[in-house]
Amino acid sequence: xxxxxxxxxxxxxxxxxxxxxxxxxxxxxxxxxxxxxxxxxxxxxxxxxxxxxxxxxxxxxxxxxxxxxxxxxxxxxxxxxxxxxxxxxxxxxxxxxxxxxxxxxxxxxxxxxxxxxxxxxxxxxxxxxxxxxxxxxxxxxxxxxxxxxxxxxxxxxxxxxxxxxxxxxxxxxxxxxxxxxxxxxxxxxxxxxxxxxxxxxxxxxxxxxxxxxxxxx
Amino acid sequence: xxxxxxxxxxxxxxxxxxxxxxxxxxxxxxxxxxxxxxxxxxxxxxxxxxxxxxxxxxxxxxxxxxxxxxxxxxxxxxxxxxxxxxxxxxxxxxxxxxxxxxxxxxxxxxxxxxxxxxxxxxxxxxxxxxxxxxxxxxxxxxxxxxxxxxxxxxxxxxxxxxxxxxxxxxxxxxxxxxxxxxxxxxxxxxxxxxxxxxxxxxxxxxxxxxxxxxxxxxxxxxxxxxxxxxxxxxxxxxxxxxxxxxxxxxxxxxxxxxxxxxxxxxxxxxxxxxxxxxxxxxxxxxxxxxxxxxxxxxxxxxxxxxxxxxxxxxxxxxxxxxxxxxxxxxxxxxxxxxxxxxxxxxxxxxxxxxxxxxxxxxxxxxxxxxxxxxxxxxxxxxxxxxxxxxxxxxxxxxxxxxxxxxxxxxxxxxxxxxxxxxxxxxxxxxxxxxxxxxxxxxxxxxxxxxxxxxxxxxxxxxxxxxxxxxxxxxxxxxxxxxxxxxxxxxxxxxxxxxxxxxxxxxxxxxxxxxxxxxxxxxxxxxxxxxxxxxxxxxxxxxxxxxxxxxxxxxxxxxxxxxxxxxxxxxxxxxxxxxxxxxxxxxxxxxxxxxxxxxxxxxx
Numbered sequence: 001x002x003x004x005x006x007x008x009x010x011x012x013x014x015x016x017x018x019x020x021x022x023x024x025x026x027x028x029x030x031x032x033x034x035x036x037x038x039x040x041x042x043x044x045x046x047x048x049x050x051x052x053x054x055x056x057x058x059x060x061x062x063x064x065x066x067x068x069x070x071x072x073x074x075x076x077x078x079x080x081x082x083x084x085x086x087x088x089x090x091x092x093x094x095x096x097x098x099x100x101x102x103x104x105x106x107x108x109x110x111x112x113x114x115x116x117x118x119x120x121x122x123x124x125x126x127x128x129x130x131x132x133x134x135x136x137x138x139x140x141x142x143x144x145x146x147x148x149x150x151x152x153x154x155x156x157x158x159x160x161x162x163x164x165x166x167x168x169x170x171x172x173x174x175x176x177x178x179x180x181x182x183x184x185x186x187x188x189x190x191x192x193x194x195x196x197x198x199x200x201x202x203x204x205x206x207x208x209x210x211x212x213x214x215x216x217x
Numbered sequence: 218x219x220x221x222x223x224x225x226x227x228x229x230x231x232x233x234x235x236x237x238x239x240x241x242x243x244x245x246x247x248x249x250x251x252x253x254x255x256x257x258x259x260x261x262x263x264x265x266x267x268x269x270x271x272x273x274x275x276x277x278x279x280x281x282x283x284x285x286x287x288x289x290x291x292x293x294x295x296x297x298x299x300x301x302x303x304x305x306x307x308x309x310x311x312x313x314x315x316x317x318x319x320x321x322x323x324x325x326x327x328x329x330x331x332x333x334x335x336x337x338x339x340x341x342x343x344x345x346x347x348x349x350x351x352x353x354x355x356x357x358x359x360x361x362x363x364x365x366x367x368x369x370x371x372x373x374x375x376x377x378x379x380x381x382x383x384x385x386x387x388x389x390x391x392x393x394x395x396x397x398x399x400x401x402x403x404x405x406x407x408x409x410x411x412x413x414x415x416x417x418x419x420x421x422x423x424x425x426x427x428x429x430x431x432x433x434x435x436x437x438x439x440x441x442x443x444x445x446x447x448x449x450x451x452x453x454x455x456x457x458x459x460x461x462x463x464x465x466x467x468x469x470x471x472x473x474x475x476x477x478x479x480x481x482x483x484x485x486x487x488x489x490x491x492x493x494x495x496x497x498x499x500x501x502x503x504x505x506x507x508x509x510x511x512x513x514x515x516x517x518x519x520x521x522x523x524x525x526x527x528x529x530x531x532x533x534x535x536x537x538x539x540x541x542x543x544x545x546x547x548x549x550x551x552x553x554x555x556x557x558x559x560x561x562x563x564x565x566x567x568x569x570x571x572x573x574x575x576x577x578x579x580x581x582x583x584x585x586x587x588x589x590x591x592x593x594x595x596x597x598x599x600x601x602x603x604x605x606x607x608x609x610x611x612x613x614x615x616x617x618x619x620x621x622x623x624x625x626x627x628x629x630x631x632x633x634x635x636x637x638x639x640x641x642x643x644x645x646x647x648x649x650x651x652x653x654x655x656x657x658x659x660x661x662x663x664x665x666x667x668x669x670x671x672x673x674x675x676x677x678x679x680x681x682x683x684x685x686x687x688x689x690x691x692x693x694x695x696x697x698x699x700x701x702x703x704x705x706x707x708x709x710x711x712x713x714x715x716x717x718x719x720x721x722x723x724x725x726x727x728x729x730x731x732x733x734x735x736x737x738x739x740x741x742x743x744x745x746x747x748x749x750x751x752x753x754x755x756x757x758x759x760x761x762x763x764x765x766x767x768x769x770x771x772x773x774x775x776x777x778x779x780x781x782x783x784x785x786x787x788x789x790x791x792x793x794x795x796x797x798x799x800x801x802x803x804x805x806x807x808x809x810x811x812x813x814x815x816x817x818x819x820x
Contacts, residue, residue, distance in 0.1 A: 022756055023765045025268050025393070091754065093767070095268055095294065096393070097427075099754055111753040111772055115427040184268075 007166035009034070010134050015162055017169065025094030027177060029170050031160045032087040036105065041076075048072050081106040085159040092174060094181045098122075098139060100156060112154075116181060118142055120150060122174045124167050135164045137171060268391045269375050270295035271360060272431055272769070274399040277301045277332070278364070280455040284350065285329045285360060286315065286441070288434045293427055296329050296360060297434045299399075299441055300456040308353050310451045321440040330360025330375070351376070358390060373764050395754070397769040399457040401746040402435045403442075405771055406535055408750055408782065428752055482527040490520060512652040515727065519646065522548060539737055539783050546736040547785070551646035558650060559643040568640055572633035579625045579661075583618050590614050614668060621664040648727045655723040662716050669713040670808065677806035717809055721799045734783035738776065745773035 007015045013034035020028040052068030084105040091099040097115040104110075120140040127134055137156045143149035157167075272287075272295060280301045287298040302311055311328065318326050331347045351359045358375040373392045407429055442458045444450050507513045522544045532538040562568055594611035639657070643650040659666070740747050749771045757766040774782075802809050 022759050025391075026756065026765055028756065091756070093393070093754065096270065096395075096754070096767075101753070113751050113753055113772065117427055 005166075005169070007162055009161045010129075010132065010163060011161070015160055015166065017162070017166055019169075019173070025177065025180070027092050027173055029090045029173070030087055031089075031157055031162060031166070033085055033160045035086075036080075036084060045072055077106070080104065081108055088157050088160050090156060090170065092177050094177050095184070100154075102159070114139060114141070114154065119178070122171065122178060124164070124171055125153075125155075134161070135167055136161075137167050268294075268393050269358065270393050270395055271362070271373065271375075272297045272395050272397055273362070274298060274300075274457065275396050275768075276399055276457045276459075277455050278396070280332070280334065282333045282335065283331070283455070284311070284354070285332050285362065286311075286326060286454075287329050288325050288438075289327065289329060289356065290430050290434075293430065295431070297431050298329060299326065299435065299438050300454045300459075301332050302328075303453040303455065306452055311354075314452050318438065318441045322437045324434055324437045326438065326441060327356050328354040329356055330362065333361070333363040334366060335363075360392065362394075369758055370760065370763055371766060391764070393765045393767065395767045395769050396757075397431070397435075398746075398771075399435060400463075401771055402432055403439070403457070404744075405432065405746050405749040407432050408748065408774055408778070410750075432749075476529075479527045479529050483524070483529055486520065486524050486527065490524065493520075510652075510656050511724065511727070512649065512656050515648055515652040515731075516645070518731065519548065519649070536783075539734070540785065542736040543734040543783060543785055546739070547730065547733070548646070550735060551648055551730060552644070554647035555643040555645065555650055558647060559640060562640050562643075568636045569633060572636050575632055576625065576629050580622070583622045586618050587615060590618075610671070617664045617667060625661075648730050651723050651727050655720055655727075658716065658720060658723075665713050665716055669717055672713065673806045673808055680806055714803065718799070718803065721809055725796060725799070732785045734780060734785060737779050737783040741774060741776060741779050746771045748774040748779060750774040750778065 001021045002018065004016055004018045007017055009015050015034070016032045018030040018032070020030070022028065048071065049068055052064050056062070056064045081104060086103045086105045089099075089101040089103070091101070093099075095116055097113055098119060099111060099113045101109055101111045118141050120142045122137065122139050124135050125138055127136060136158075139154040139156065140150045141152040141154065143151040270293065277298070277300070281303050283301045283303040284306070285296075285298050286300045286302055287296055289296050315326050315328070318324075331350055333347065347361060358377050360373060360375050362371065362373040364371050371394060373394060375390045375392050377390075409429075441454070442456050443462075444454060444459075445462050446453065446455075446459045447461070526541055526545050526548070532541055590611050594607055639650075639653050642653055737748070751772045753770050753772045755768045755770065757768055759765060799809070801807075
C-alpha cells in the first residue's frame with residue numbers, strides 16, 4: 001500500500017513524502033526534493049553569458065563566447081550528475097538492515113546499506129545550523145568494543161532537509177520496526193533486553209549449539 | 218558426522234524417540250548445551266512474527282523441482298541456498314555428496330528443504346511426499362519453496378516439526394526471499410567499511426555476521442559447484458555452473474606456462490641483483506653519485522618489483538595477489554609506453570635534430586643570461602642600493618656561465634651518440650626514460666641550479682626580513698634585522714623557475730606511474746562486482762499474502778577507496794613532495810632538491 005503526503009523543508013520548499021508499506025517488516029520512504037526551476041536556470045545562464053559578453057567587449061576575442069557556452073553546458077551536466085539530488089529513499093527491512101539511496105537528477109544512484117546488527121537506534125537530533133536550529137533524523141551505530149556505546153552517527157535526508165513534522169512520521173514507523181526487531185532478536189547480545197523466555201525460538205538453542213560444535217571441530 | 222548422527226544425539230539426550238526432533242528448549246542460548254525439555258508445550262516457544270531469511274540464487278529460479286541444499290546460519294536466522302538437487306535421487310548418495318563437500322570446504326552444507334516448480338499448486342499427495350522428505354532429511358526449520366511455472370507468484374513456508382503425533386500444530390514462520398547472483402557473489406571480495414583507527418582486528422568478528430557470512434559461505438563452497446549437468450554422477454545438481462564449467466583456454470595455458478617462465482626469470486633477476494650488489498659501488502664517490510641519480514633509484518625499484526612478481530612463491534592473501542597484479546600491469550604499461558616513445562623518436566629522427574639544435578640553444582641561453590646580468594649589474598633606476606654586492610654576485614654568475622659554455626662546447630661531438638643510447642633505454646620503460654631525462658636536465662643546468670640556490674636563499678632572507686619588519690610595525694620588538702638585503706633583484710628568473718618546476722614535475726610523474734594501482738582500477742572499471750563495498754537491496758513485485766521478495770545486488774567500491782587501499786609502496790624517496798608542497802616551496806623560497814633526498818634534511 002502506498003500513500004503520499006506533502007511537507008515542507010527548512011527553507012520553505014515543498015517536499016513530497018511517499019510511504020510504501022510492503023509488509024509489516026519492510027517499509028520504504030521516498031522524499032522528493034524541490035526540482036530545479038526554469039527561473040533559476042535562466043538566471044544563472046544569463047549571468048554567465050552577460051559576464052562573457054562583457055569580457056568579450058574588453059578583449060575582442062571570440063573564444064570567450066564559445067568558452068562561456070561550453071562552461072554553461074558542462075556546468076549544468078556536472079551539477080545534474082554530481083550535485084542535484086532528486087529524491088532520497090529510506091528502506092527498512094526488519095532483521096536485515098537499513099538502506100539509504102540518493103538519486104541524482106541525471107539518474108545516478110548512490111546507495112549505502114547498514115546491517116541491522118550495527119544499528120543501535122534511530123533518533124531525531126537537534127542542531128544549530130547558521131542562524132537556525134534544525135532537526136534531523138540520524139542512525140546511531142553500535143560500538144563493537146562497548147556494548148552500549150555509540151561509534152558513529154549517520155544523518156539521513158541530508159539534501160531534502162525536512163521539517164520536524166515529516167521527521168516524526170518517519171521516526172514513528174522506524175521505531176515500530178526496530179522495536180519489533182529487538183523483540184524477536186536472537187543475537188546473544190540481546191540477552192539484556194526485555195525478552196521473556198517463552199518468546200525464544202525453539203530452534204535457536206539447538207542452532208546455536210550446532211554452530212558452536214562446528215567451530216570446535 | 219552429518220545430520221543424522223547429530224539429530225540422533227539430540228533426540229537421544231532428550232527422549233527415546235526414533236524420529237529426529239529438536240524439542241523446544243525454553244532457555245536462552247548459552248554455551249553449555251541444555252537437554253531439550255521433553256514434552257514441553259510446542260506452541261508457547263514460538264515468538265509471533267519471526268521472519269526467516271532465505272538467500273536464493275537467481276540461476277535456480279527456473280530449475281526443476283527438487284531438494285534445496287545449502288547452509289543454515291542460526292544467528293542471522295537465514296538460510297543460504299547453494300544448489301538444487303533434482304529428482305530422482307537416492308538419499309544416501311545425497312548425504313554422501315554433502316559429506317564430501319563438507320569435508321572439502323569446511324562449510325556446513327545440508328539439505329534445507331524442498332523446491333517445487335510446477336504448473337499449478339501442488340496436489341495433496343505431492344504435498345505429503347514433500348513432507349515425507351522432511352522426515353528423511355531432518356533439518357529444522359524445513360523450507361518449502363514453491364513457484365508456479367511461468368508466473369511471478371512464489372510461496373514459501375518454513376515449518377518446525379513437532380513430532381508425528383501433532384502435525385497440525387507444527388509452527389510456521391514467515392520467510393523473506395532474497396535473490397542473489399551466485400557467480401558475482403562468489404567472485405566478489407567484500408571490503409568492510411574503513412574502521413576507526415583504534416579498533417583491533419578481533420572486534421570485527423562480532424560484527425562480521427550477516428552479509429559477510431553469506432559471501433563467505435558461497436565463496437568457500439566451490440567444491441559443490443564442480444559438477445555440471447553433463448557429468449554422469451549419481452546426483453544431478455543445479456547451480457551457476459551447471460550449464461557448463463566456466464574456464465578459459467588462455468588462462469589455463471598461462472597457468473601451465475607460468476611455472477617454468479617464473480623460475481627462469483627469477484634466476485636471471487637474482488643474478489642481476491647479485492651482480493649489482495657486489496661491484497665497486499660501495500666506494501665513496503661512486504656510491505654518492507649513484508644515490509643521487511634518479512635513474513639508478515628507478516632501476517633499483519623496478520628490479521625489486523620484478524623480483525616480487527616473478528617469485529615462485531604463491532600469494533598468500535587476496536591483498537598480496539592484487540599487489541602483484543598491479544605491479545605486473547604497471548610494468549607492462551610502462552614498457553609499452555616506452556616502446557611507443559622509442560618508435561616515435563626514431564621515426565622522425567628526432568635525436569639527430571635534437572643533437573643539432575642543442576649547441577645553438579645553449580649558446581643563445583648563455584648570451585641572454587649574460588645580457589641580463591650586465592643589465593642588473595649596471596644601474597637601472599632605483600632598483601638596488603648595494604652596488605658592491607651586485608658587482609660581486611654578477612661577476613660570480615658570469616664566471617659560472619663562462620665555465621658552462623666551455624663544458625658544452627667540449628661535449629658537443631659526443632652528444633648525438635649519448636642521446637641515441639639514452640633513447641634506447643626507453644625499452645626498459647617510460648619511467649626510466651623520464652628519469653634519465655631528468656638527470657640530463659639536472660646535469661646540463663647545474664649552473665642554473667646554483668643561481669637558483671643563491672637567489673632562493675637571498676629571497677628567503679628578504680622574506681624573513683620583511684616579516685620581521687612587519688612585526689615591528691605591529692609593535693613587537695624582538696628579532697629586528699639591522700641591514701636590508703636588497704640584491705634580491707635577482708628575483709626568480711623565469712628560466713630558473715621553469716627548469717626547477719619541470720624537474721619537480723617529472724619526479725612527481727614518475728612517482729605517480731610507480732604507485733598507481735592500474736590493475737585494481739581496471740578491475741573496478743570492467744568488473745565492478747569483484748571489489749564490493751557492500752550490498753544494496755531492491756524490493757521486487759509484491760502481492761499481499763505472498764512472501765516478500767528482495768533482490769540483492771553488489772555495491773561496488775568507489776574509485777578513491779580503490780586507490781587508497783591498493784596503492785603500491787614507492788621507494789619512499791620523496792616523502793615531502795606532492796603537487797601542493799611543490800607550489801608552496803616555489804612561492805616561499807624553500808629549496809627544492811631535484812635529486813633523490815634521503816632523510817629529512819632541513820637547512
